[in-house]
Amino acid sequence: MSIIKTQDLTKIYVDHTVEVHALNGVTLDVAEREFTAVVGPSGSGKTTFLNIVGGLDNPSSGTVSIGDTDITDLKDNELIDFRLNNIGFVFQAYNLIPVLTAKENVEFIMLMQKKSKKERDSRVEELLVAVGLGDQMNKKPREMSGGQQQRVAVARALASKPKFVLADEPTANLDSKTAINLLEIMANLNKEEGITFIFSTHDQKVIDRARRIVTLEDGKIVSDVEQNV
Amino acid sequence: MILKISWRNVWRNKLRSGVVMTSIALGIWAGLAVMGLSVGLNDQRIDSSIKNTLSHIQIHHPEFLSDNNVAFYIENSKDISEFIAQSNTVAGFTNRMKINGMVASSAGGYGVNISGIQPESEKTVTELYTKIIDGKYFQDIKRNPVVISQRLAKKLKVKIRSKIVLTFQNDNGDIVAGAFRIAGIYKTVSSRYDDVNVFVDIEDVQKLLGGLGKIHEIAILLTNMDAVNPFKEELRGNYPDLTIRSWDEISPELGYANELMGTAILIFIGIIMLALAFGIINTMLMAVLERKRELGMLMSVGMNRLKVFTMIVVETIFLALMGGPLGLAFGYFTIQYFGTNGIDLSIVGEGMESFGVGMIVYTSMEAAKYAEVGIMVIITAILSSIYPAYKALKLNPAEAVRAI
Numbered sequence: 001m002s003i004i005k006t007q008d009l010t011k012i013y014v015d016h017t018v019e020v021h022a023l024n025g026v027t028l029d030v031a032e033r034e035f036t037a038v039v040g041p042s043g044s045g046k047t048t049f050l051n052i053v054g055g056l057d058n059p060s061s062g063t064v065s066i067g068d069t070d071i072t073d074l075k076d077n078e079l080i081d082f083r084l085n086n087i088g089f090v091f092q093a094y095n096l097i098p099v100l101t102a103k104e105n106v107e108f109i110m111l112m113q114k115k116s117k118k119e120r121d122s123r124v125e126e127l128l129v130a131v132g133l134g135d136q137m138n139k140k141p142r143e144m145s146g147g148q149q150q151r152v153a154v155a156r157a158l159a160s161k162p163k164f165v166l167a168d169e170p171t172a173n174l175d176s177k178t179a180i181n182l183l184e185i186m187a188n189l190n191k192e193e194g195i196t197f198i199f200s201t202h203d204q205k206v207i208d209r210a211r212r213i214v215t216l217e218d219g220k221i222v223s224d225v226e227q228n229v
Numbered sequence: 230m231i232l233k234i235s236w237r238n239v240w241r242n243k244l245r246s247g248v249v250m251t252s253i254a255l256g257i258w259a260g261l262a263v264m265g266l267s268v269g270l271n272d273q274r275i276d277s278s279i280k281n282t283l284s285h286i287q288i289h290h291p292e293f294l295s296d297n298n299v300a301f302y303i304e305n306s307k308d309i310s311e312f313i314a315q316s317n318t319v320a321g322f323t324n325r326m327k328i329n330g331m332v333a334s335s336a337g338g339y340g341v342n343i344s345g346i347q348p349e350s351e352k353t354v355t356e357l358y359t360k361i362i363d364g365k366y367f368q369d370i371k372r373n374p375v376v377i378s379q380r381l382a383k384k385l386k387v388k389i390r391s392k393i394v395l396t397f398q399n400d401n402g403d404i405v406a407g408a409f410r411i412a413g414i415y416k417t418v419s420s421r422y423d424d425v426n427v428f429v430d431i432e433d434v435q436k437l438l439g440g441l442g443k444i445h446e447i448a449i450l451l452t453n454m455d456a457v458n459p460f461k462e463e464l465r466g467n468y469p470d471l472t473i474r475s476w477d478e479i480s481p482e483l484g485y486a487n488e489l490m491g492t493a494i495l496i497f498i499g500i501i502m503l504a505l506a507f508g509i510i511n512t513m514l515m516a517v518l519e520r521k522r523e524l525g526m527l528m529s530v531g532m533n534r535l536k537v538f539t540m541i542v543v544e545t546i547f548l549a550l551m552g553g554p555l556g557l558a559f560g561y562f563t564i565q566y567f568g569t570n571g572i573d574l575s576i577v578g579e580g581m582e583s584f585g586v587g588m589i590v591y592t593s594m595e596a597a598k599y600a601e602v603g604i605m606v607i608i609t610a611i612l613s614s615i616y617p618a619y620k621a622l623k624l625n626p627a628e629a630v631r632a633i
Binding site for chain 2 (some may be wrong): 051091098
């Protein structure tokens, strides 16, 4: 069943006086439980595509449906709420709140969702254990390695029980070993808990683990292949 | 959670937050210190005027004030005195004769205000008797004693027991003169006052004017300032034919000085708050720009604009709430300390005397003013946080999460 459906997405920027076609008619369906990598050279439109699918940017034309909701029709405040309850984000630079502990970083998403303390406590623990940080819950980001911080970011992305997780170059700042470890965690979450992951990446390790690889070039899908992992 | 994040963000860059808190504290301290000094100066000036000459309330014949003719006496002074004596808000009162005249010695002559006073009851109203620096207050001179200022004594080249002549017009406009001997030399904090005021026994003047019991002025000192207006109105109700004025009506420039001081303080506090506002805006703007990625993440994952805005405002309020009480406490202790021990401004003594206050100034401040300043700081902090918070709202989350 399709969870994300984009229809003829275009995005045109004006850089000074020059029009840049970042996306040029992208139509894509992503089904539940997919583990998909969006790849392509720099400037191919990967990040723009992820931003639009994540509701962080608007397309110049075309539609994005998440489940039954066309998010291009949503108002600003509705979109913020929609993101909170439906989309998880993992960023290249982790982007944790440095003044909060690992536990609090994961928990605050649920606080914004107004979840009860009991529910928050059990979910935070469950997630941090799942990413292998059950014993690091009270550490602040500066006391953790890059890999650990990115694992907290994954736990945070899952805290709201989103429909899918968008991960923008999640392994770009990590060494190979840590990157593989993180990918294993995400692959397990995908397999065992059925969480849909979409990555934008250059990293071959991510590409090797993805079951579907969508390649963008000049804002167009030039290939869309599935692979057995 | 917003409170927690804001609170911890305050301590994220301890040096920067410390600088802001210190500048808030210093700003408030400086503001309070200047306010305390200004209020103290003004209070002392008013107090000195009231205790040296004005008293709280004065009563005159209505035409005496416009004409200054010695013939305009208060007619029913005995009744009035009895009425005043009955009031429990009255600390003291005295009768005076007030005459414009000349004082002359062999060294020269000067125009002066001659006050015929009741030496004993005058003590209950003014502090002239405490200002005697040479000789005695209406003592040791049996006939026609006079008390003059040190400045006048220098100009007249006279000393204790020297003879001077006072000349003035009587009720008919005829010139009368009397020889007086200096019993005491006084010095107040006001050089302008000292230059023109001489004091004689009221009975000696009355004899020269040919009418014992006649008076021009009743001066009343009350137990407290709050009683002035009610008692003045009571007197006005009872004696509608007389002119009854309170200290600020007698000497409106004192009231104006009060207003002027109030305005000056307001401007000064405004400047401090403005400087404070720019300090806070600068710091919070830096904080917002430094945390672009974090703010971008918060907005990306679903923190709404109101919460982002609130987070920045609350962080600023925390800064103000920590710097503010510190400044208020420093200000309070400074005002208390110098309120007790005084600030020695003898370096500008001449100027202070012409302003009508002593060389030691005692700072003073109403308790309510501390609260006012505290509230102003909080309001300044909130207003100052609006622009940085607005800048945070204007961040594009998609770009901000990738900011370097």
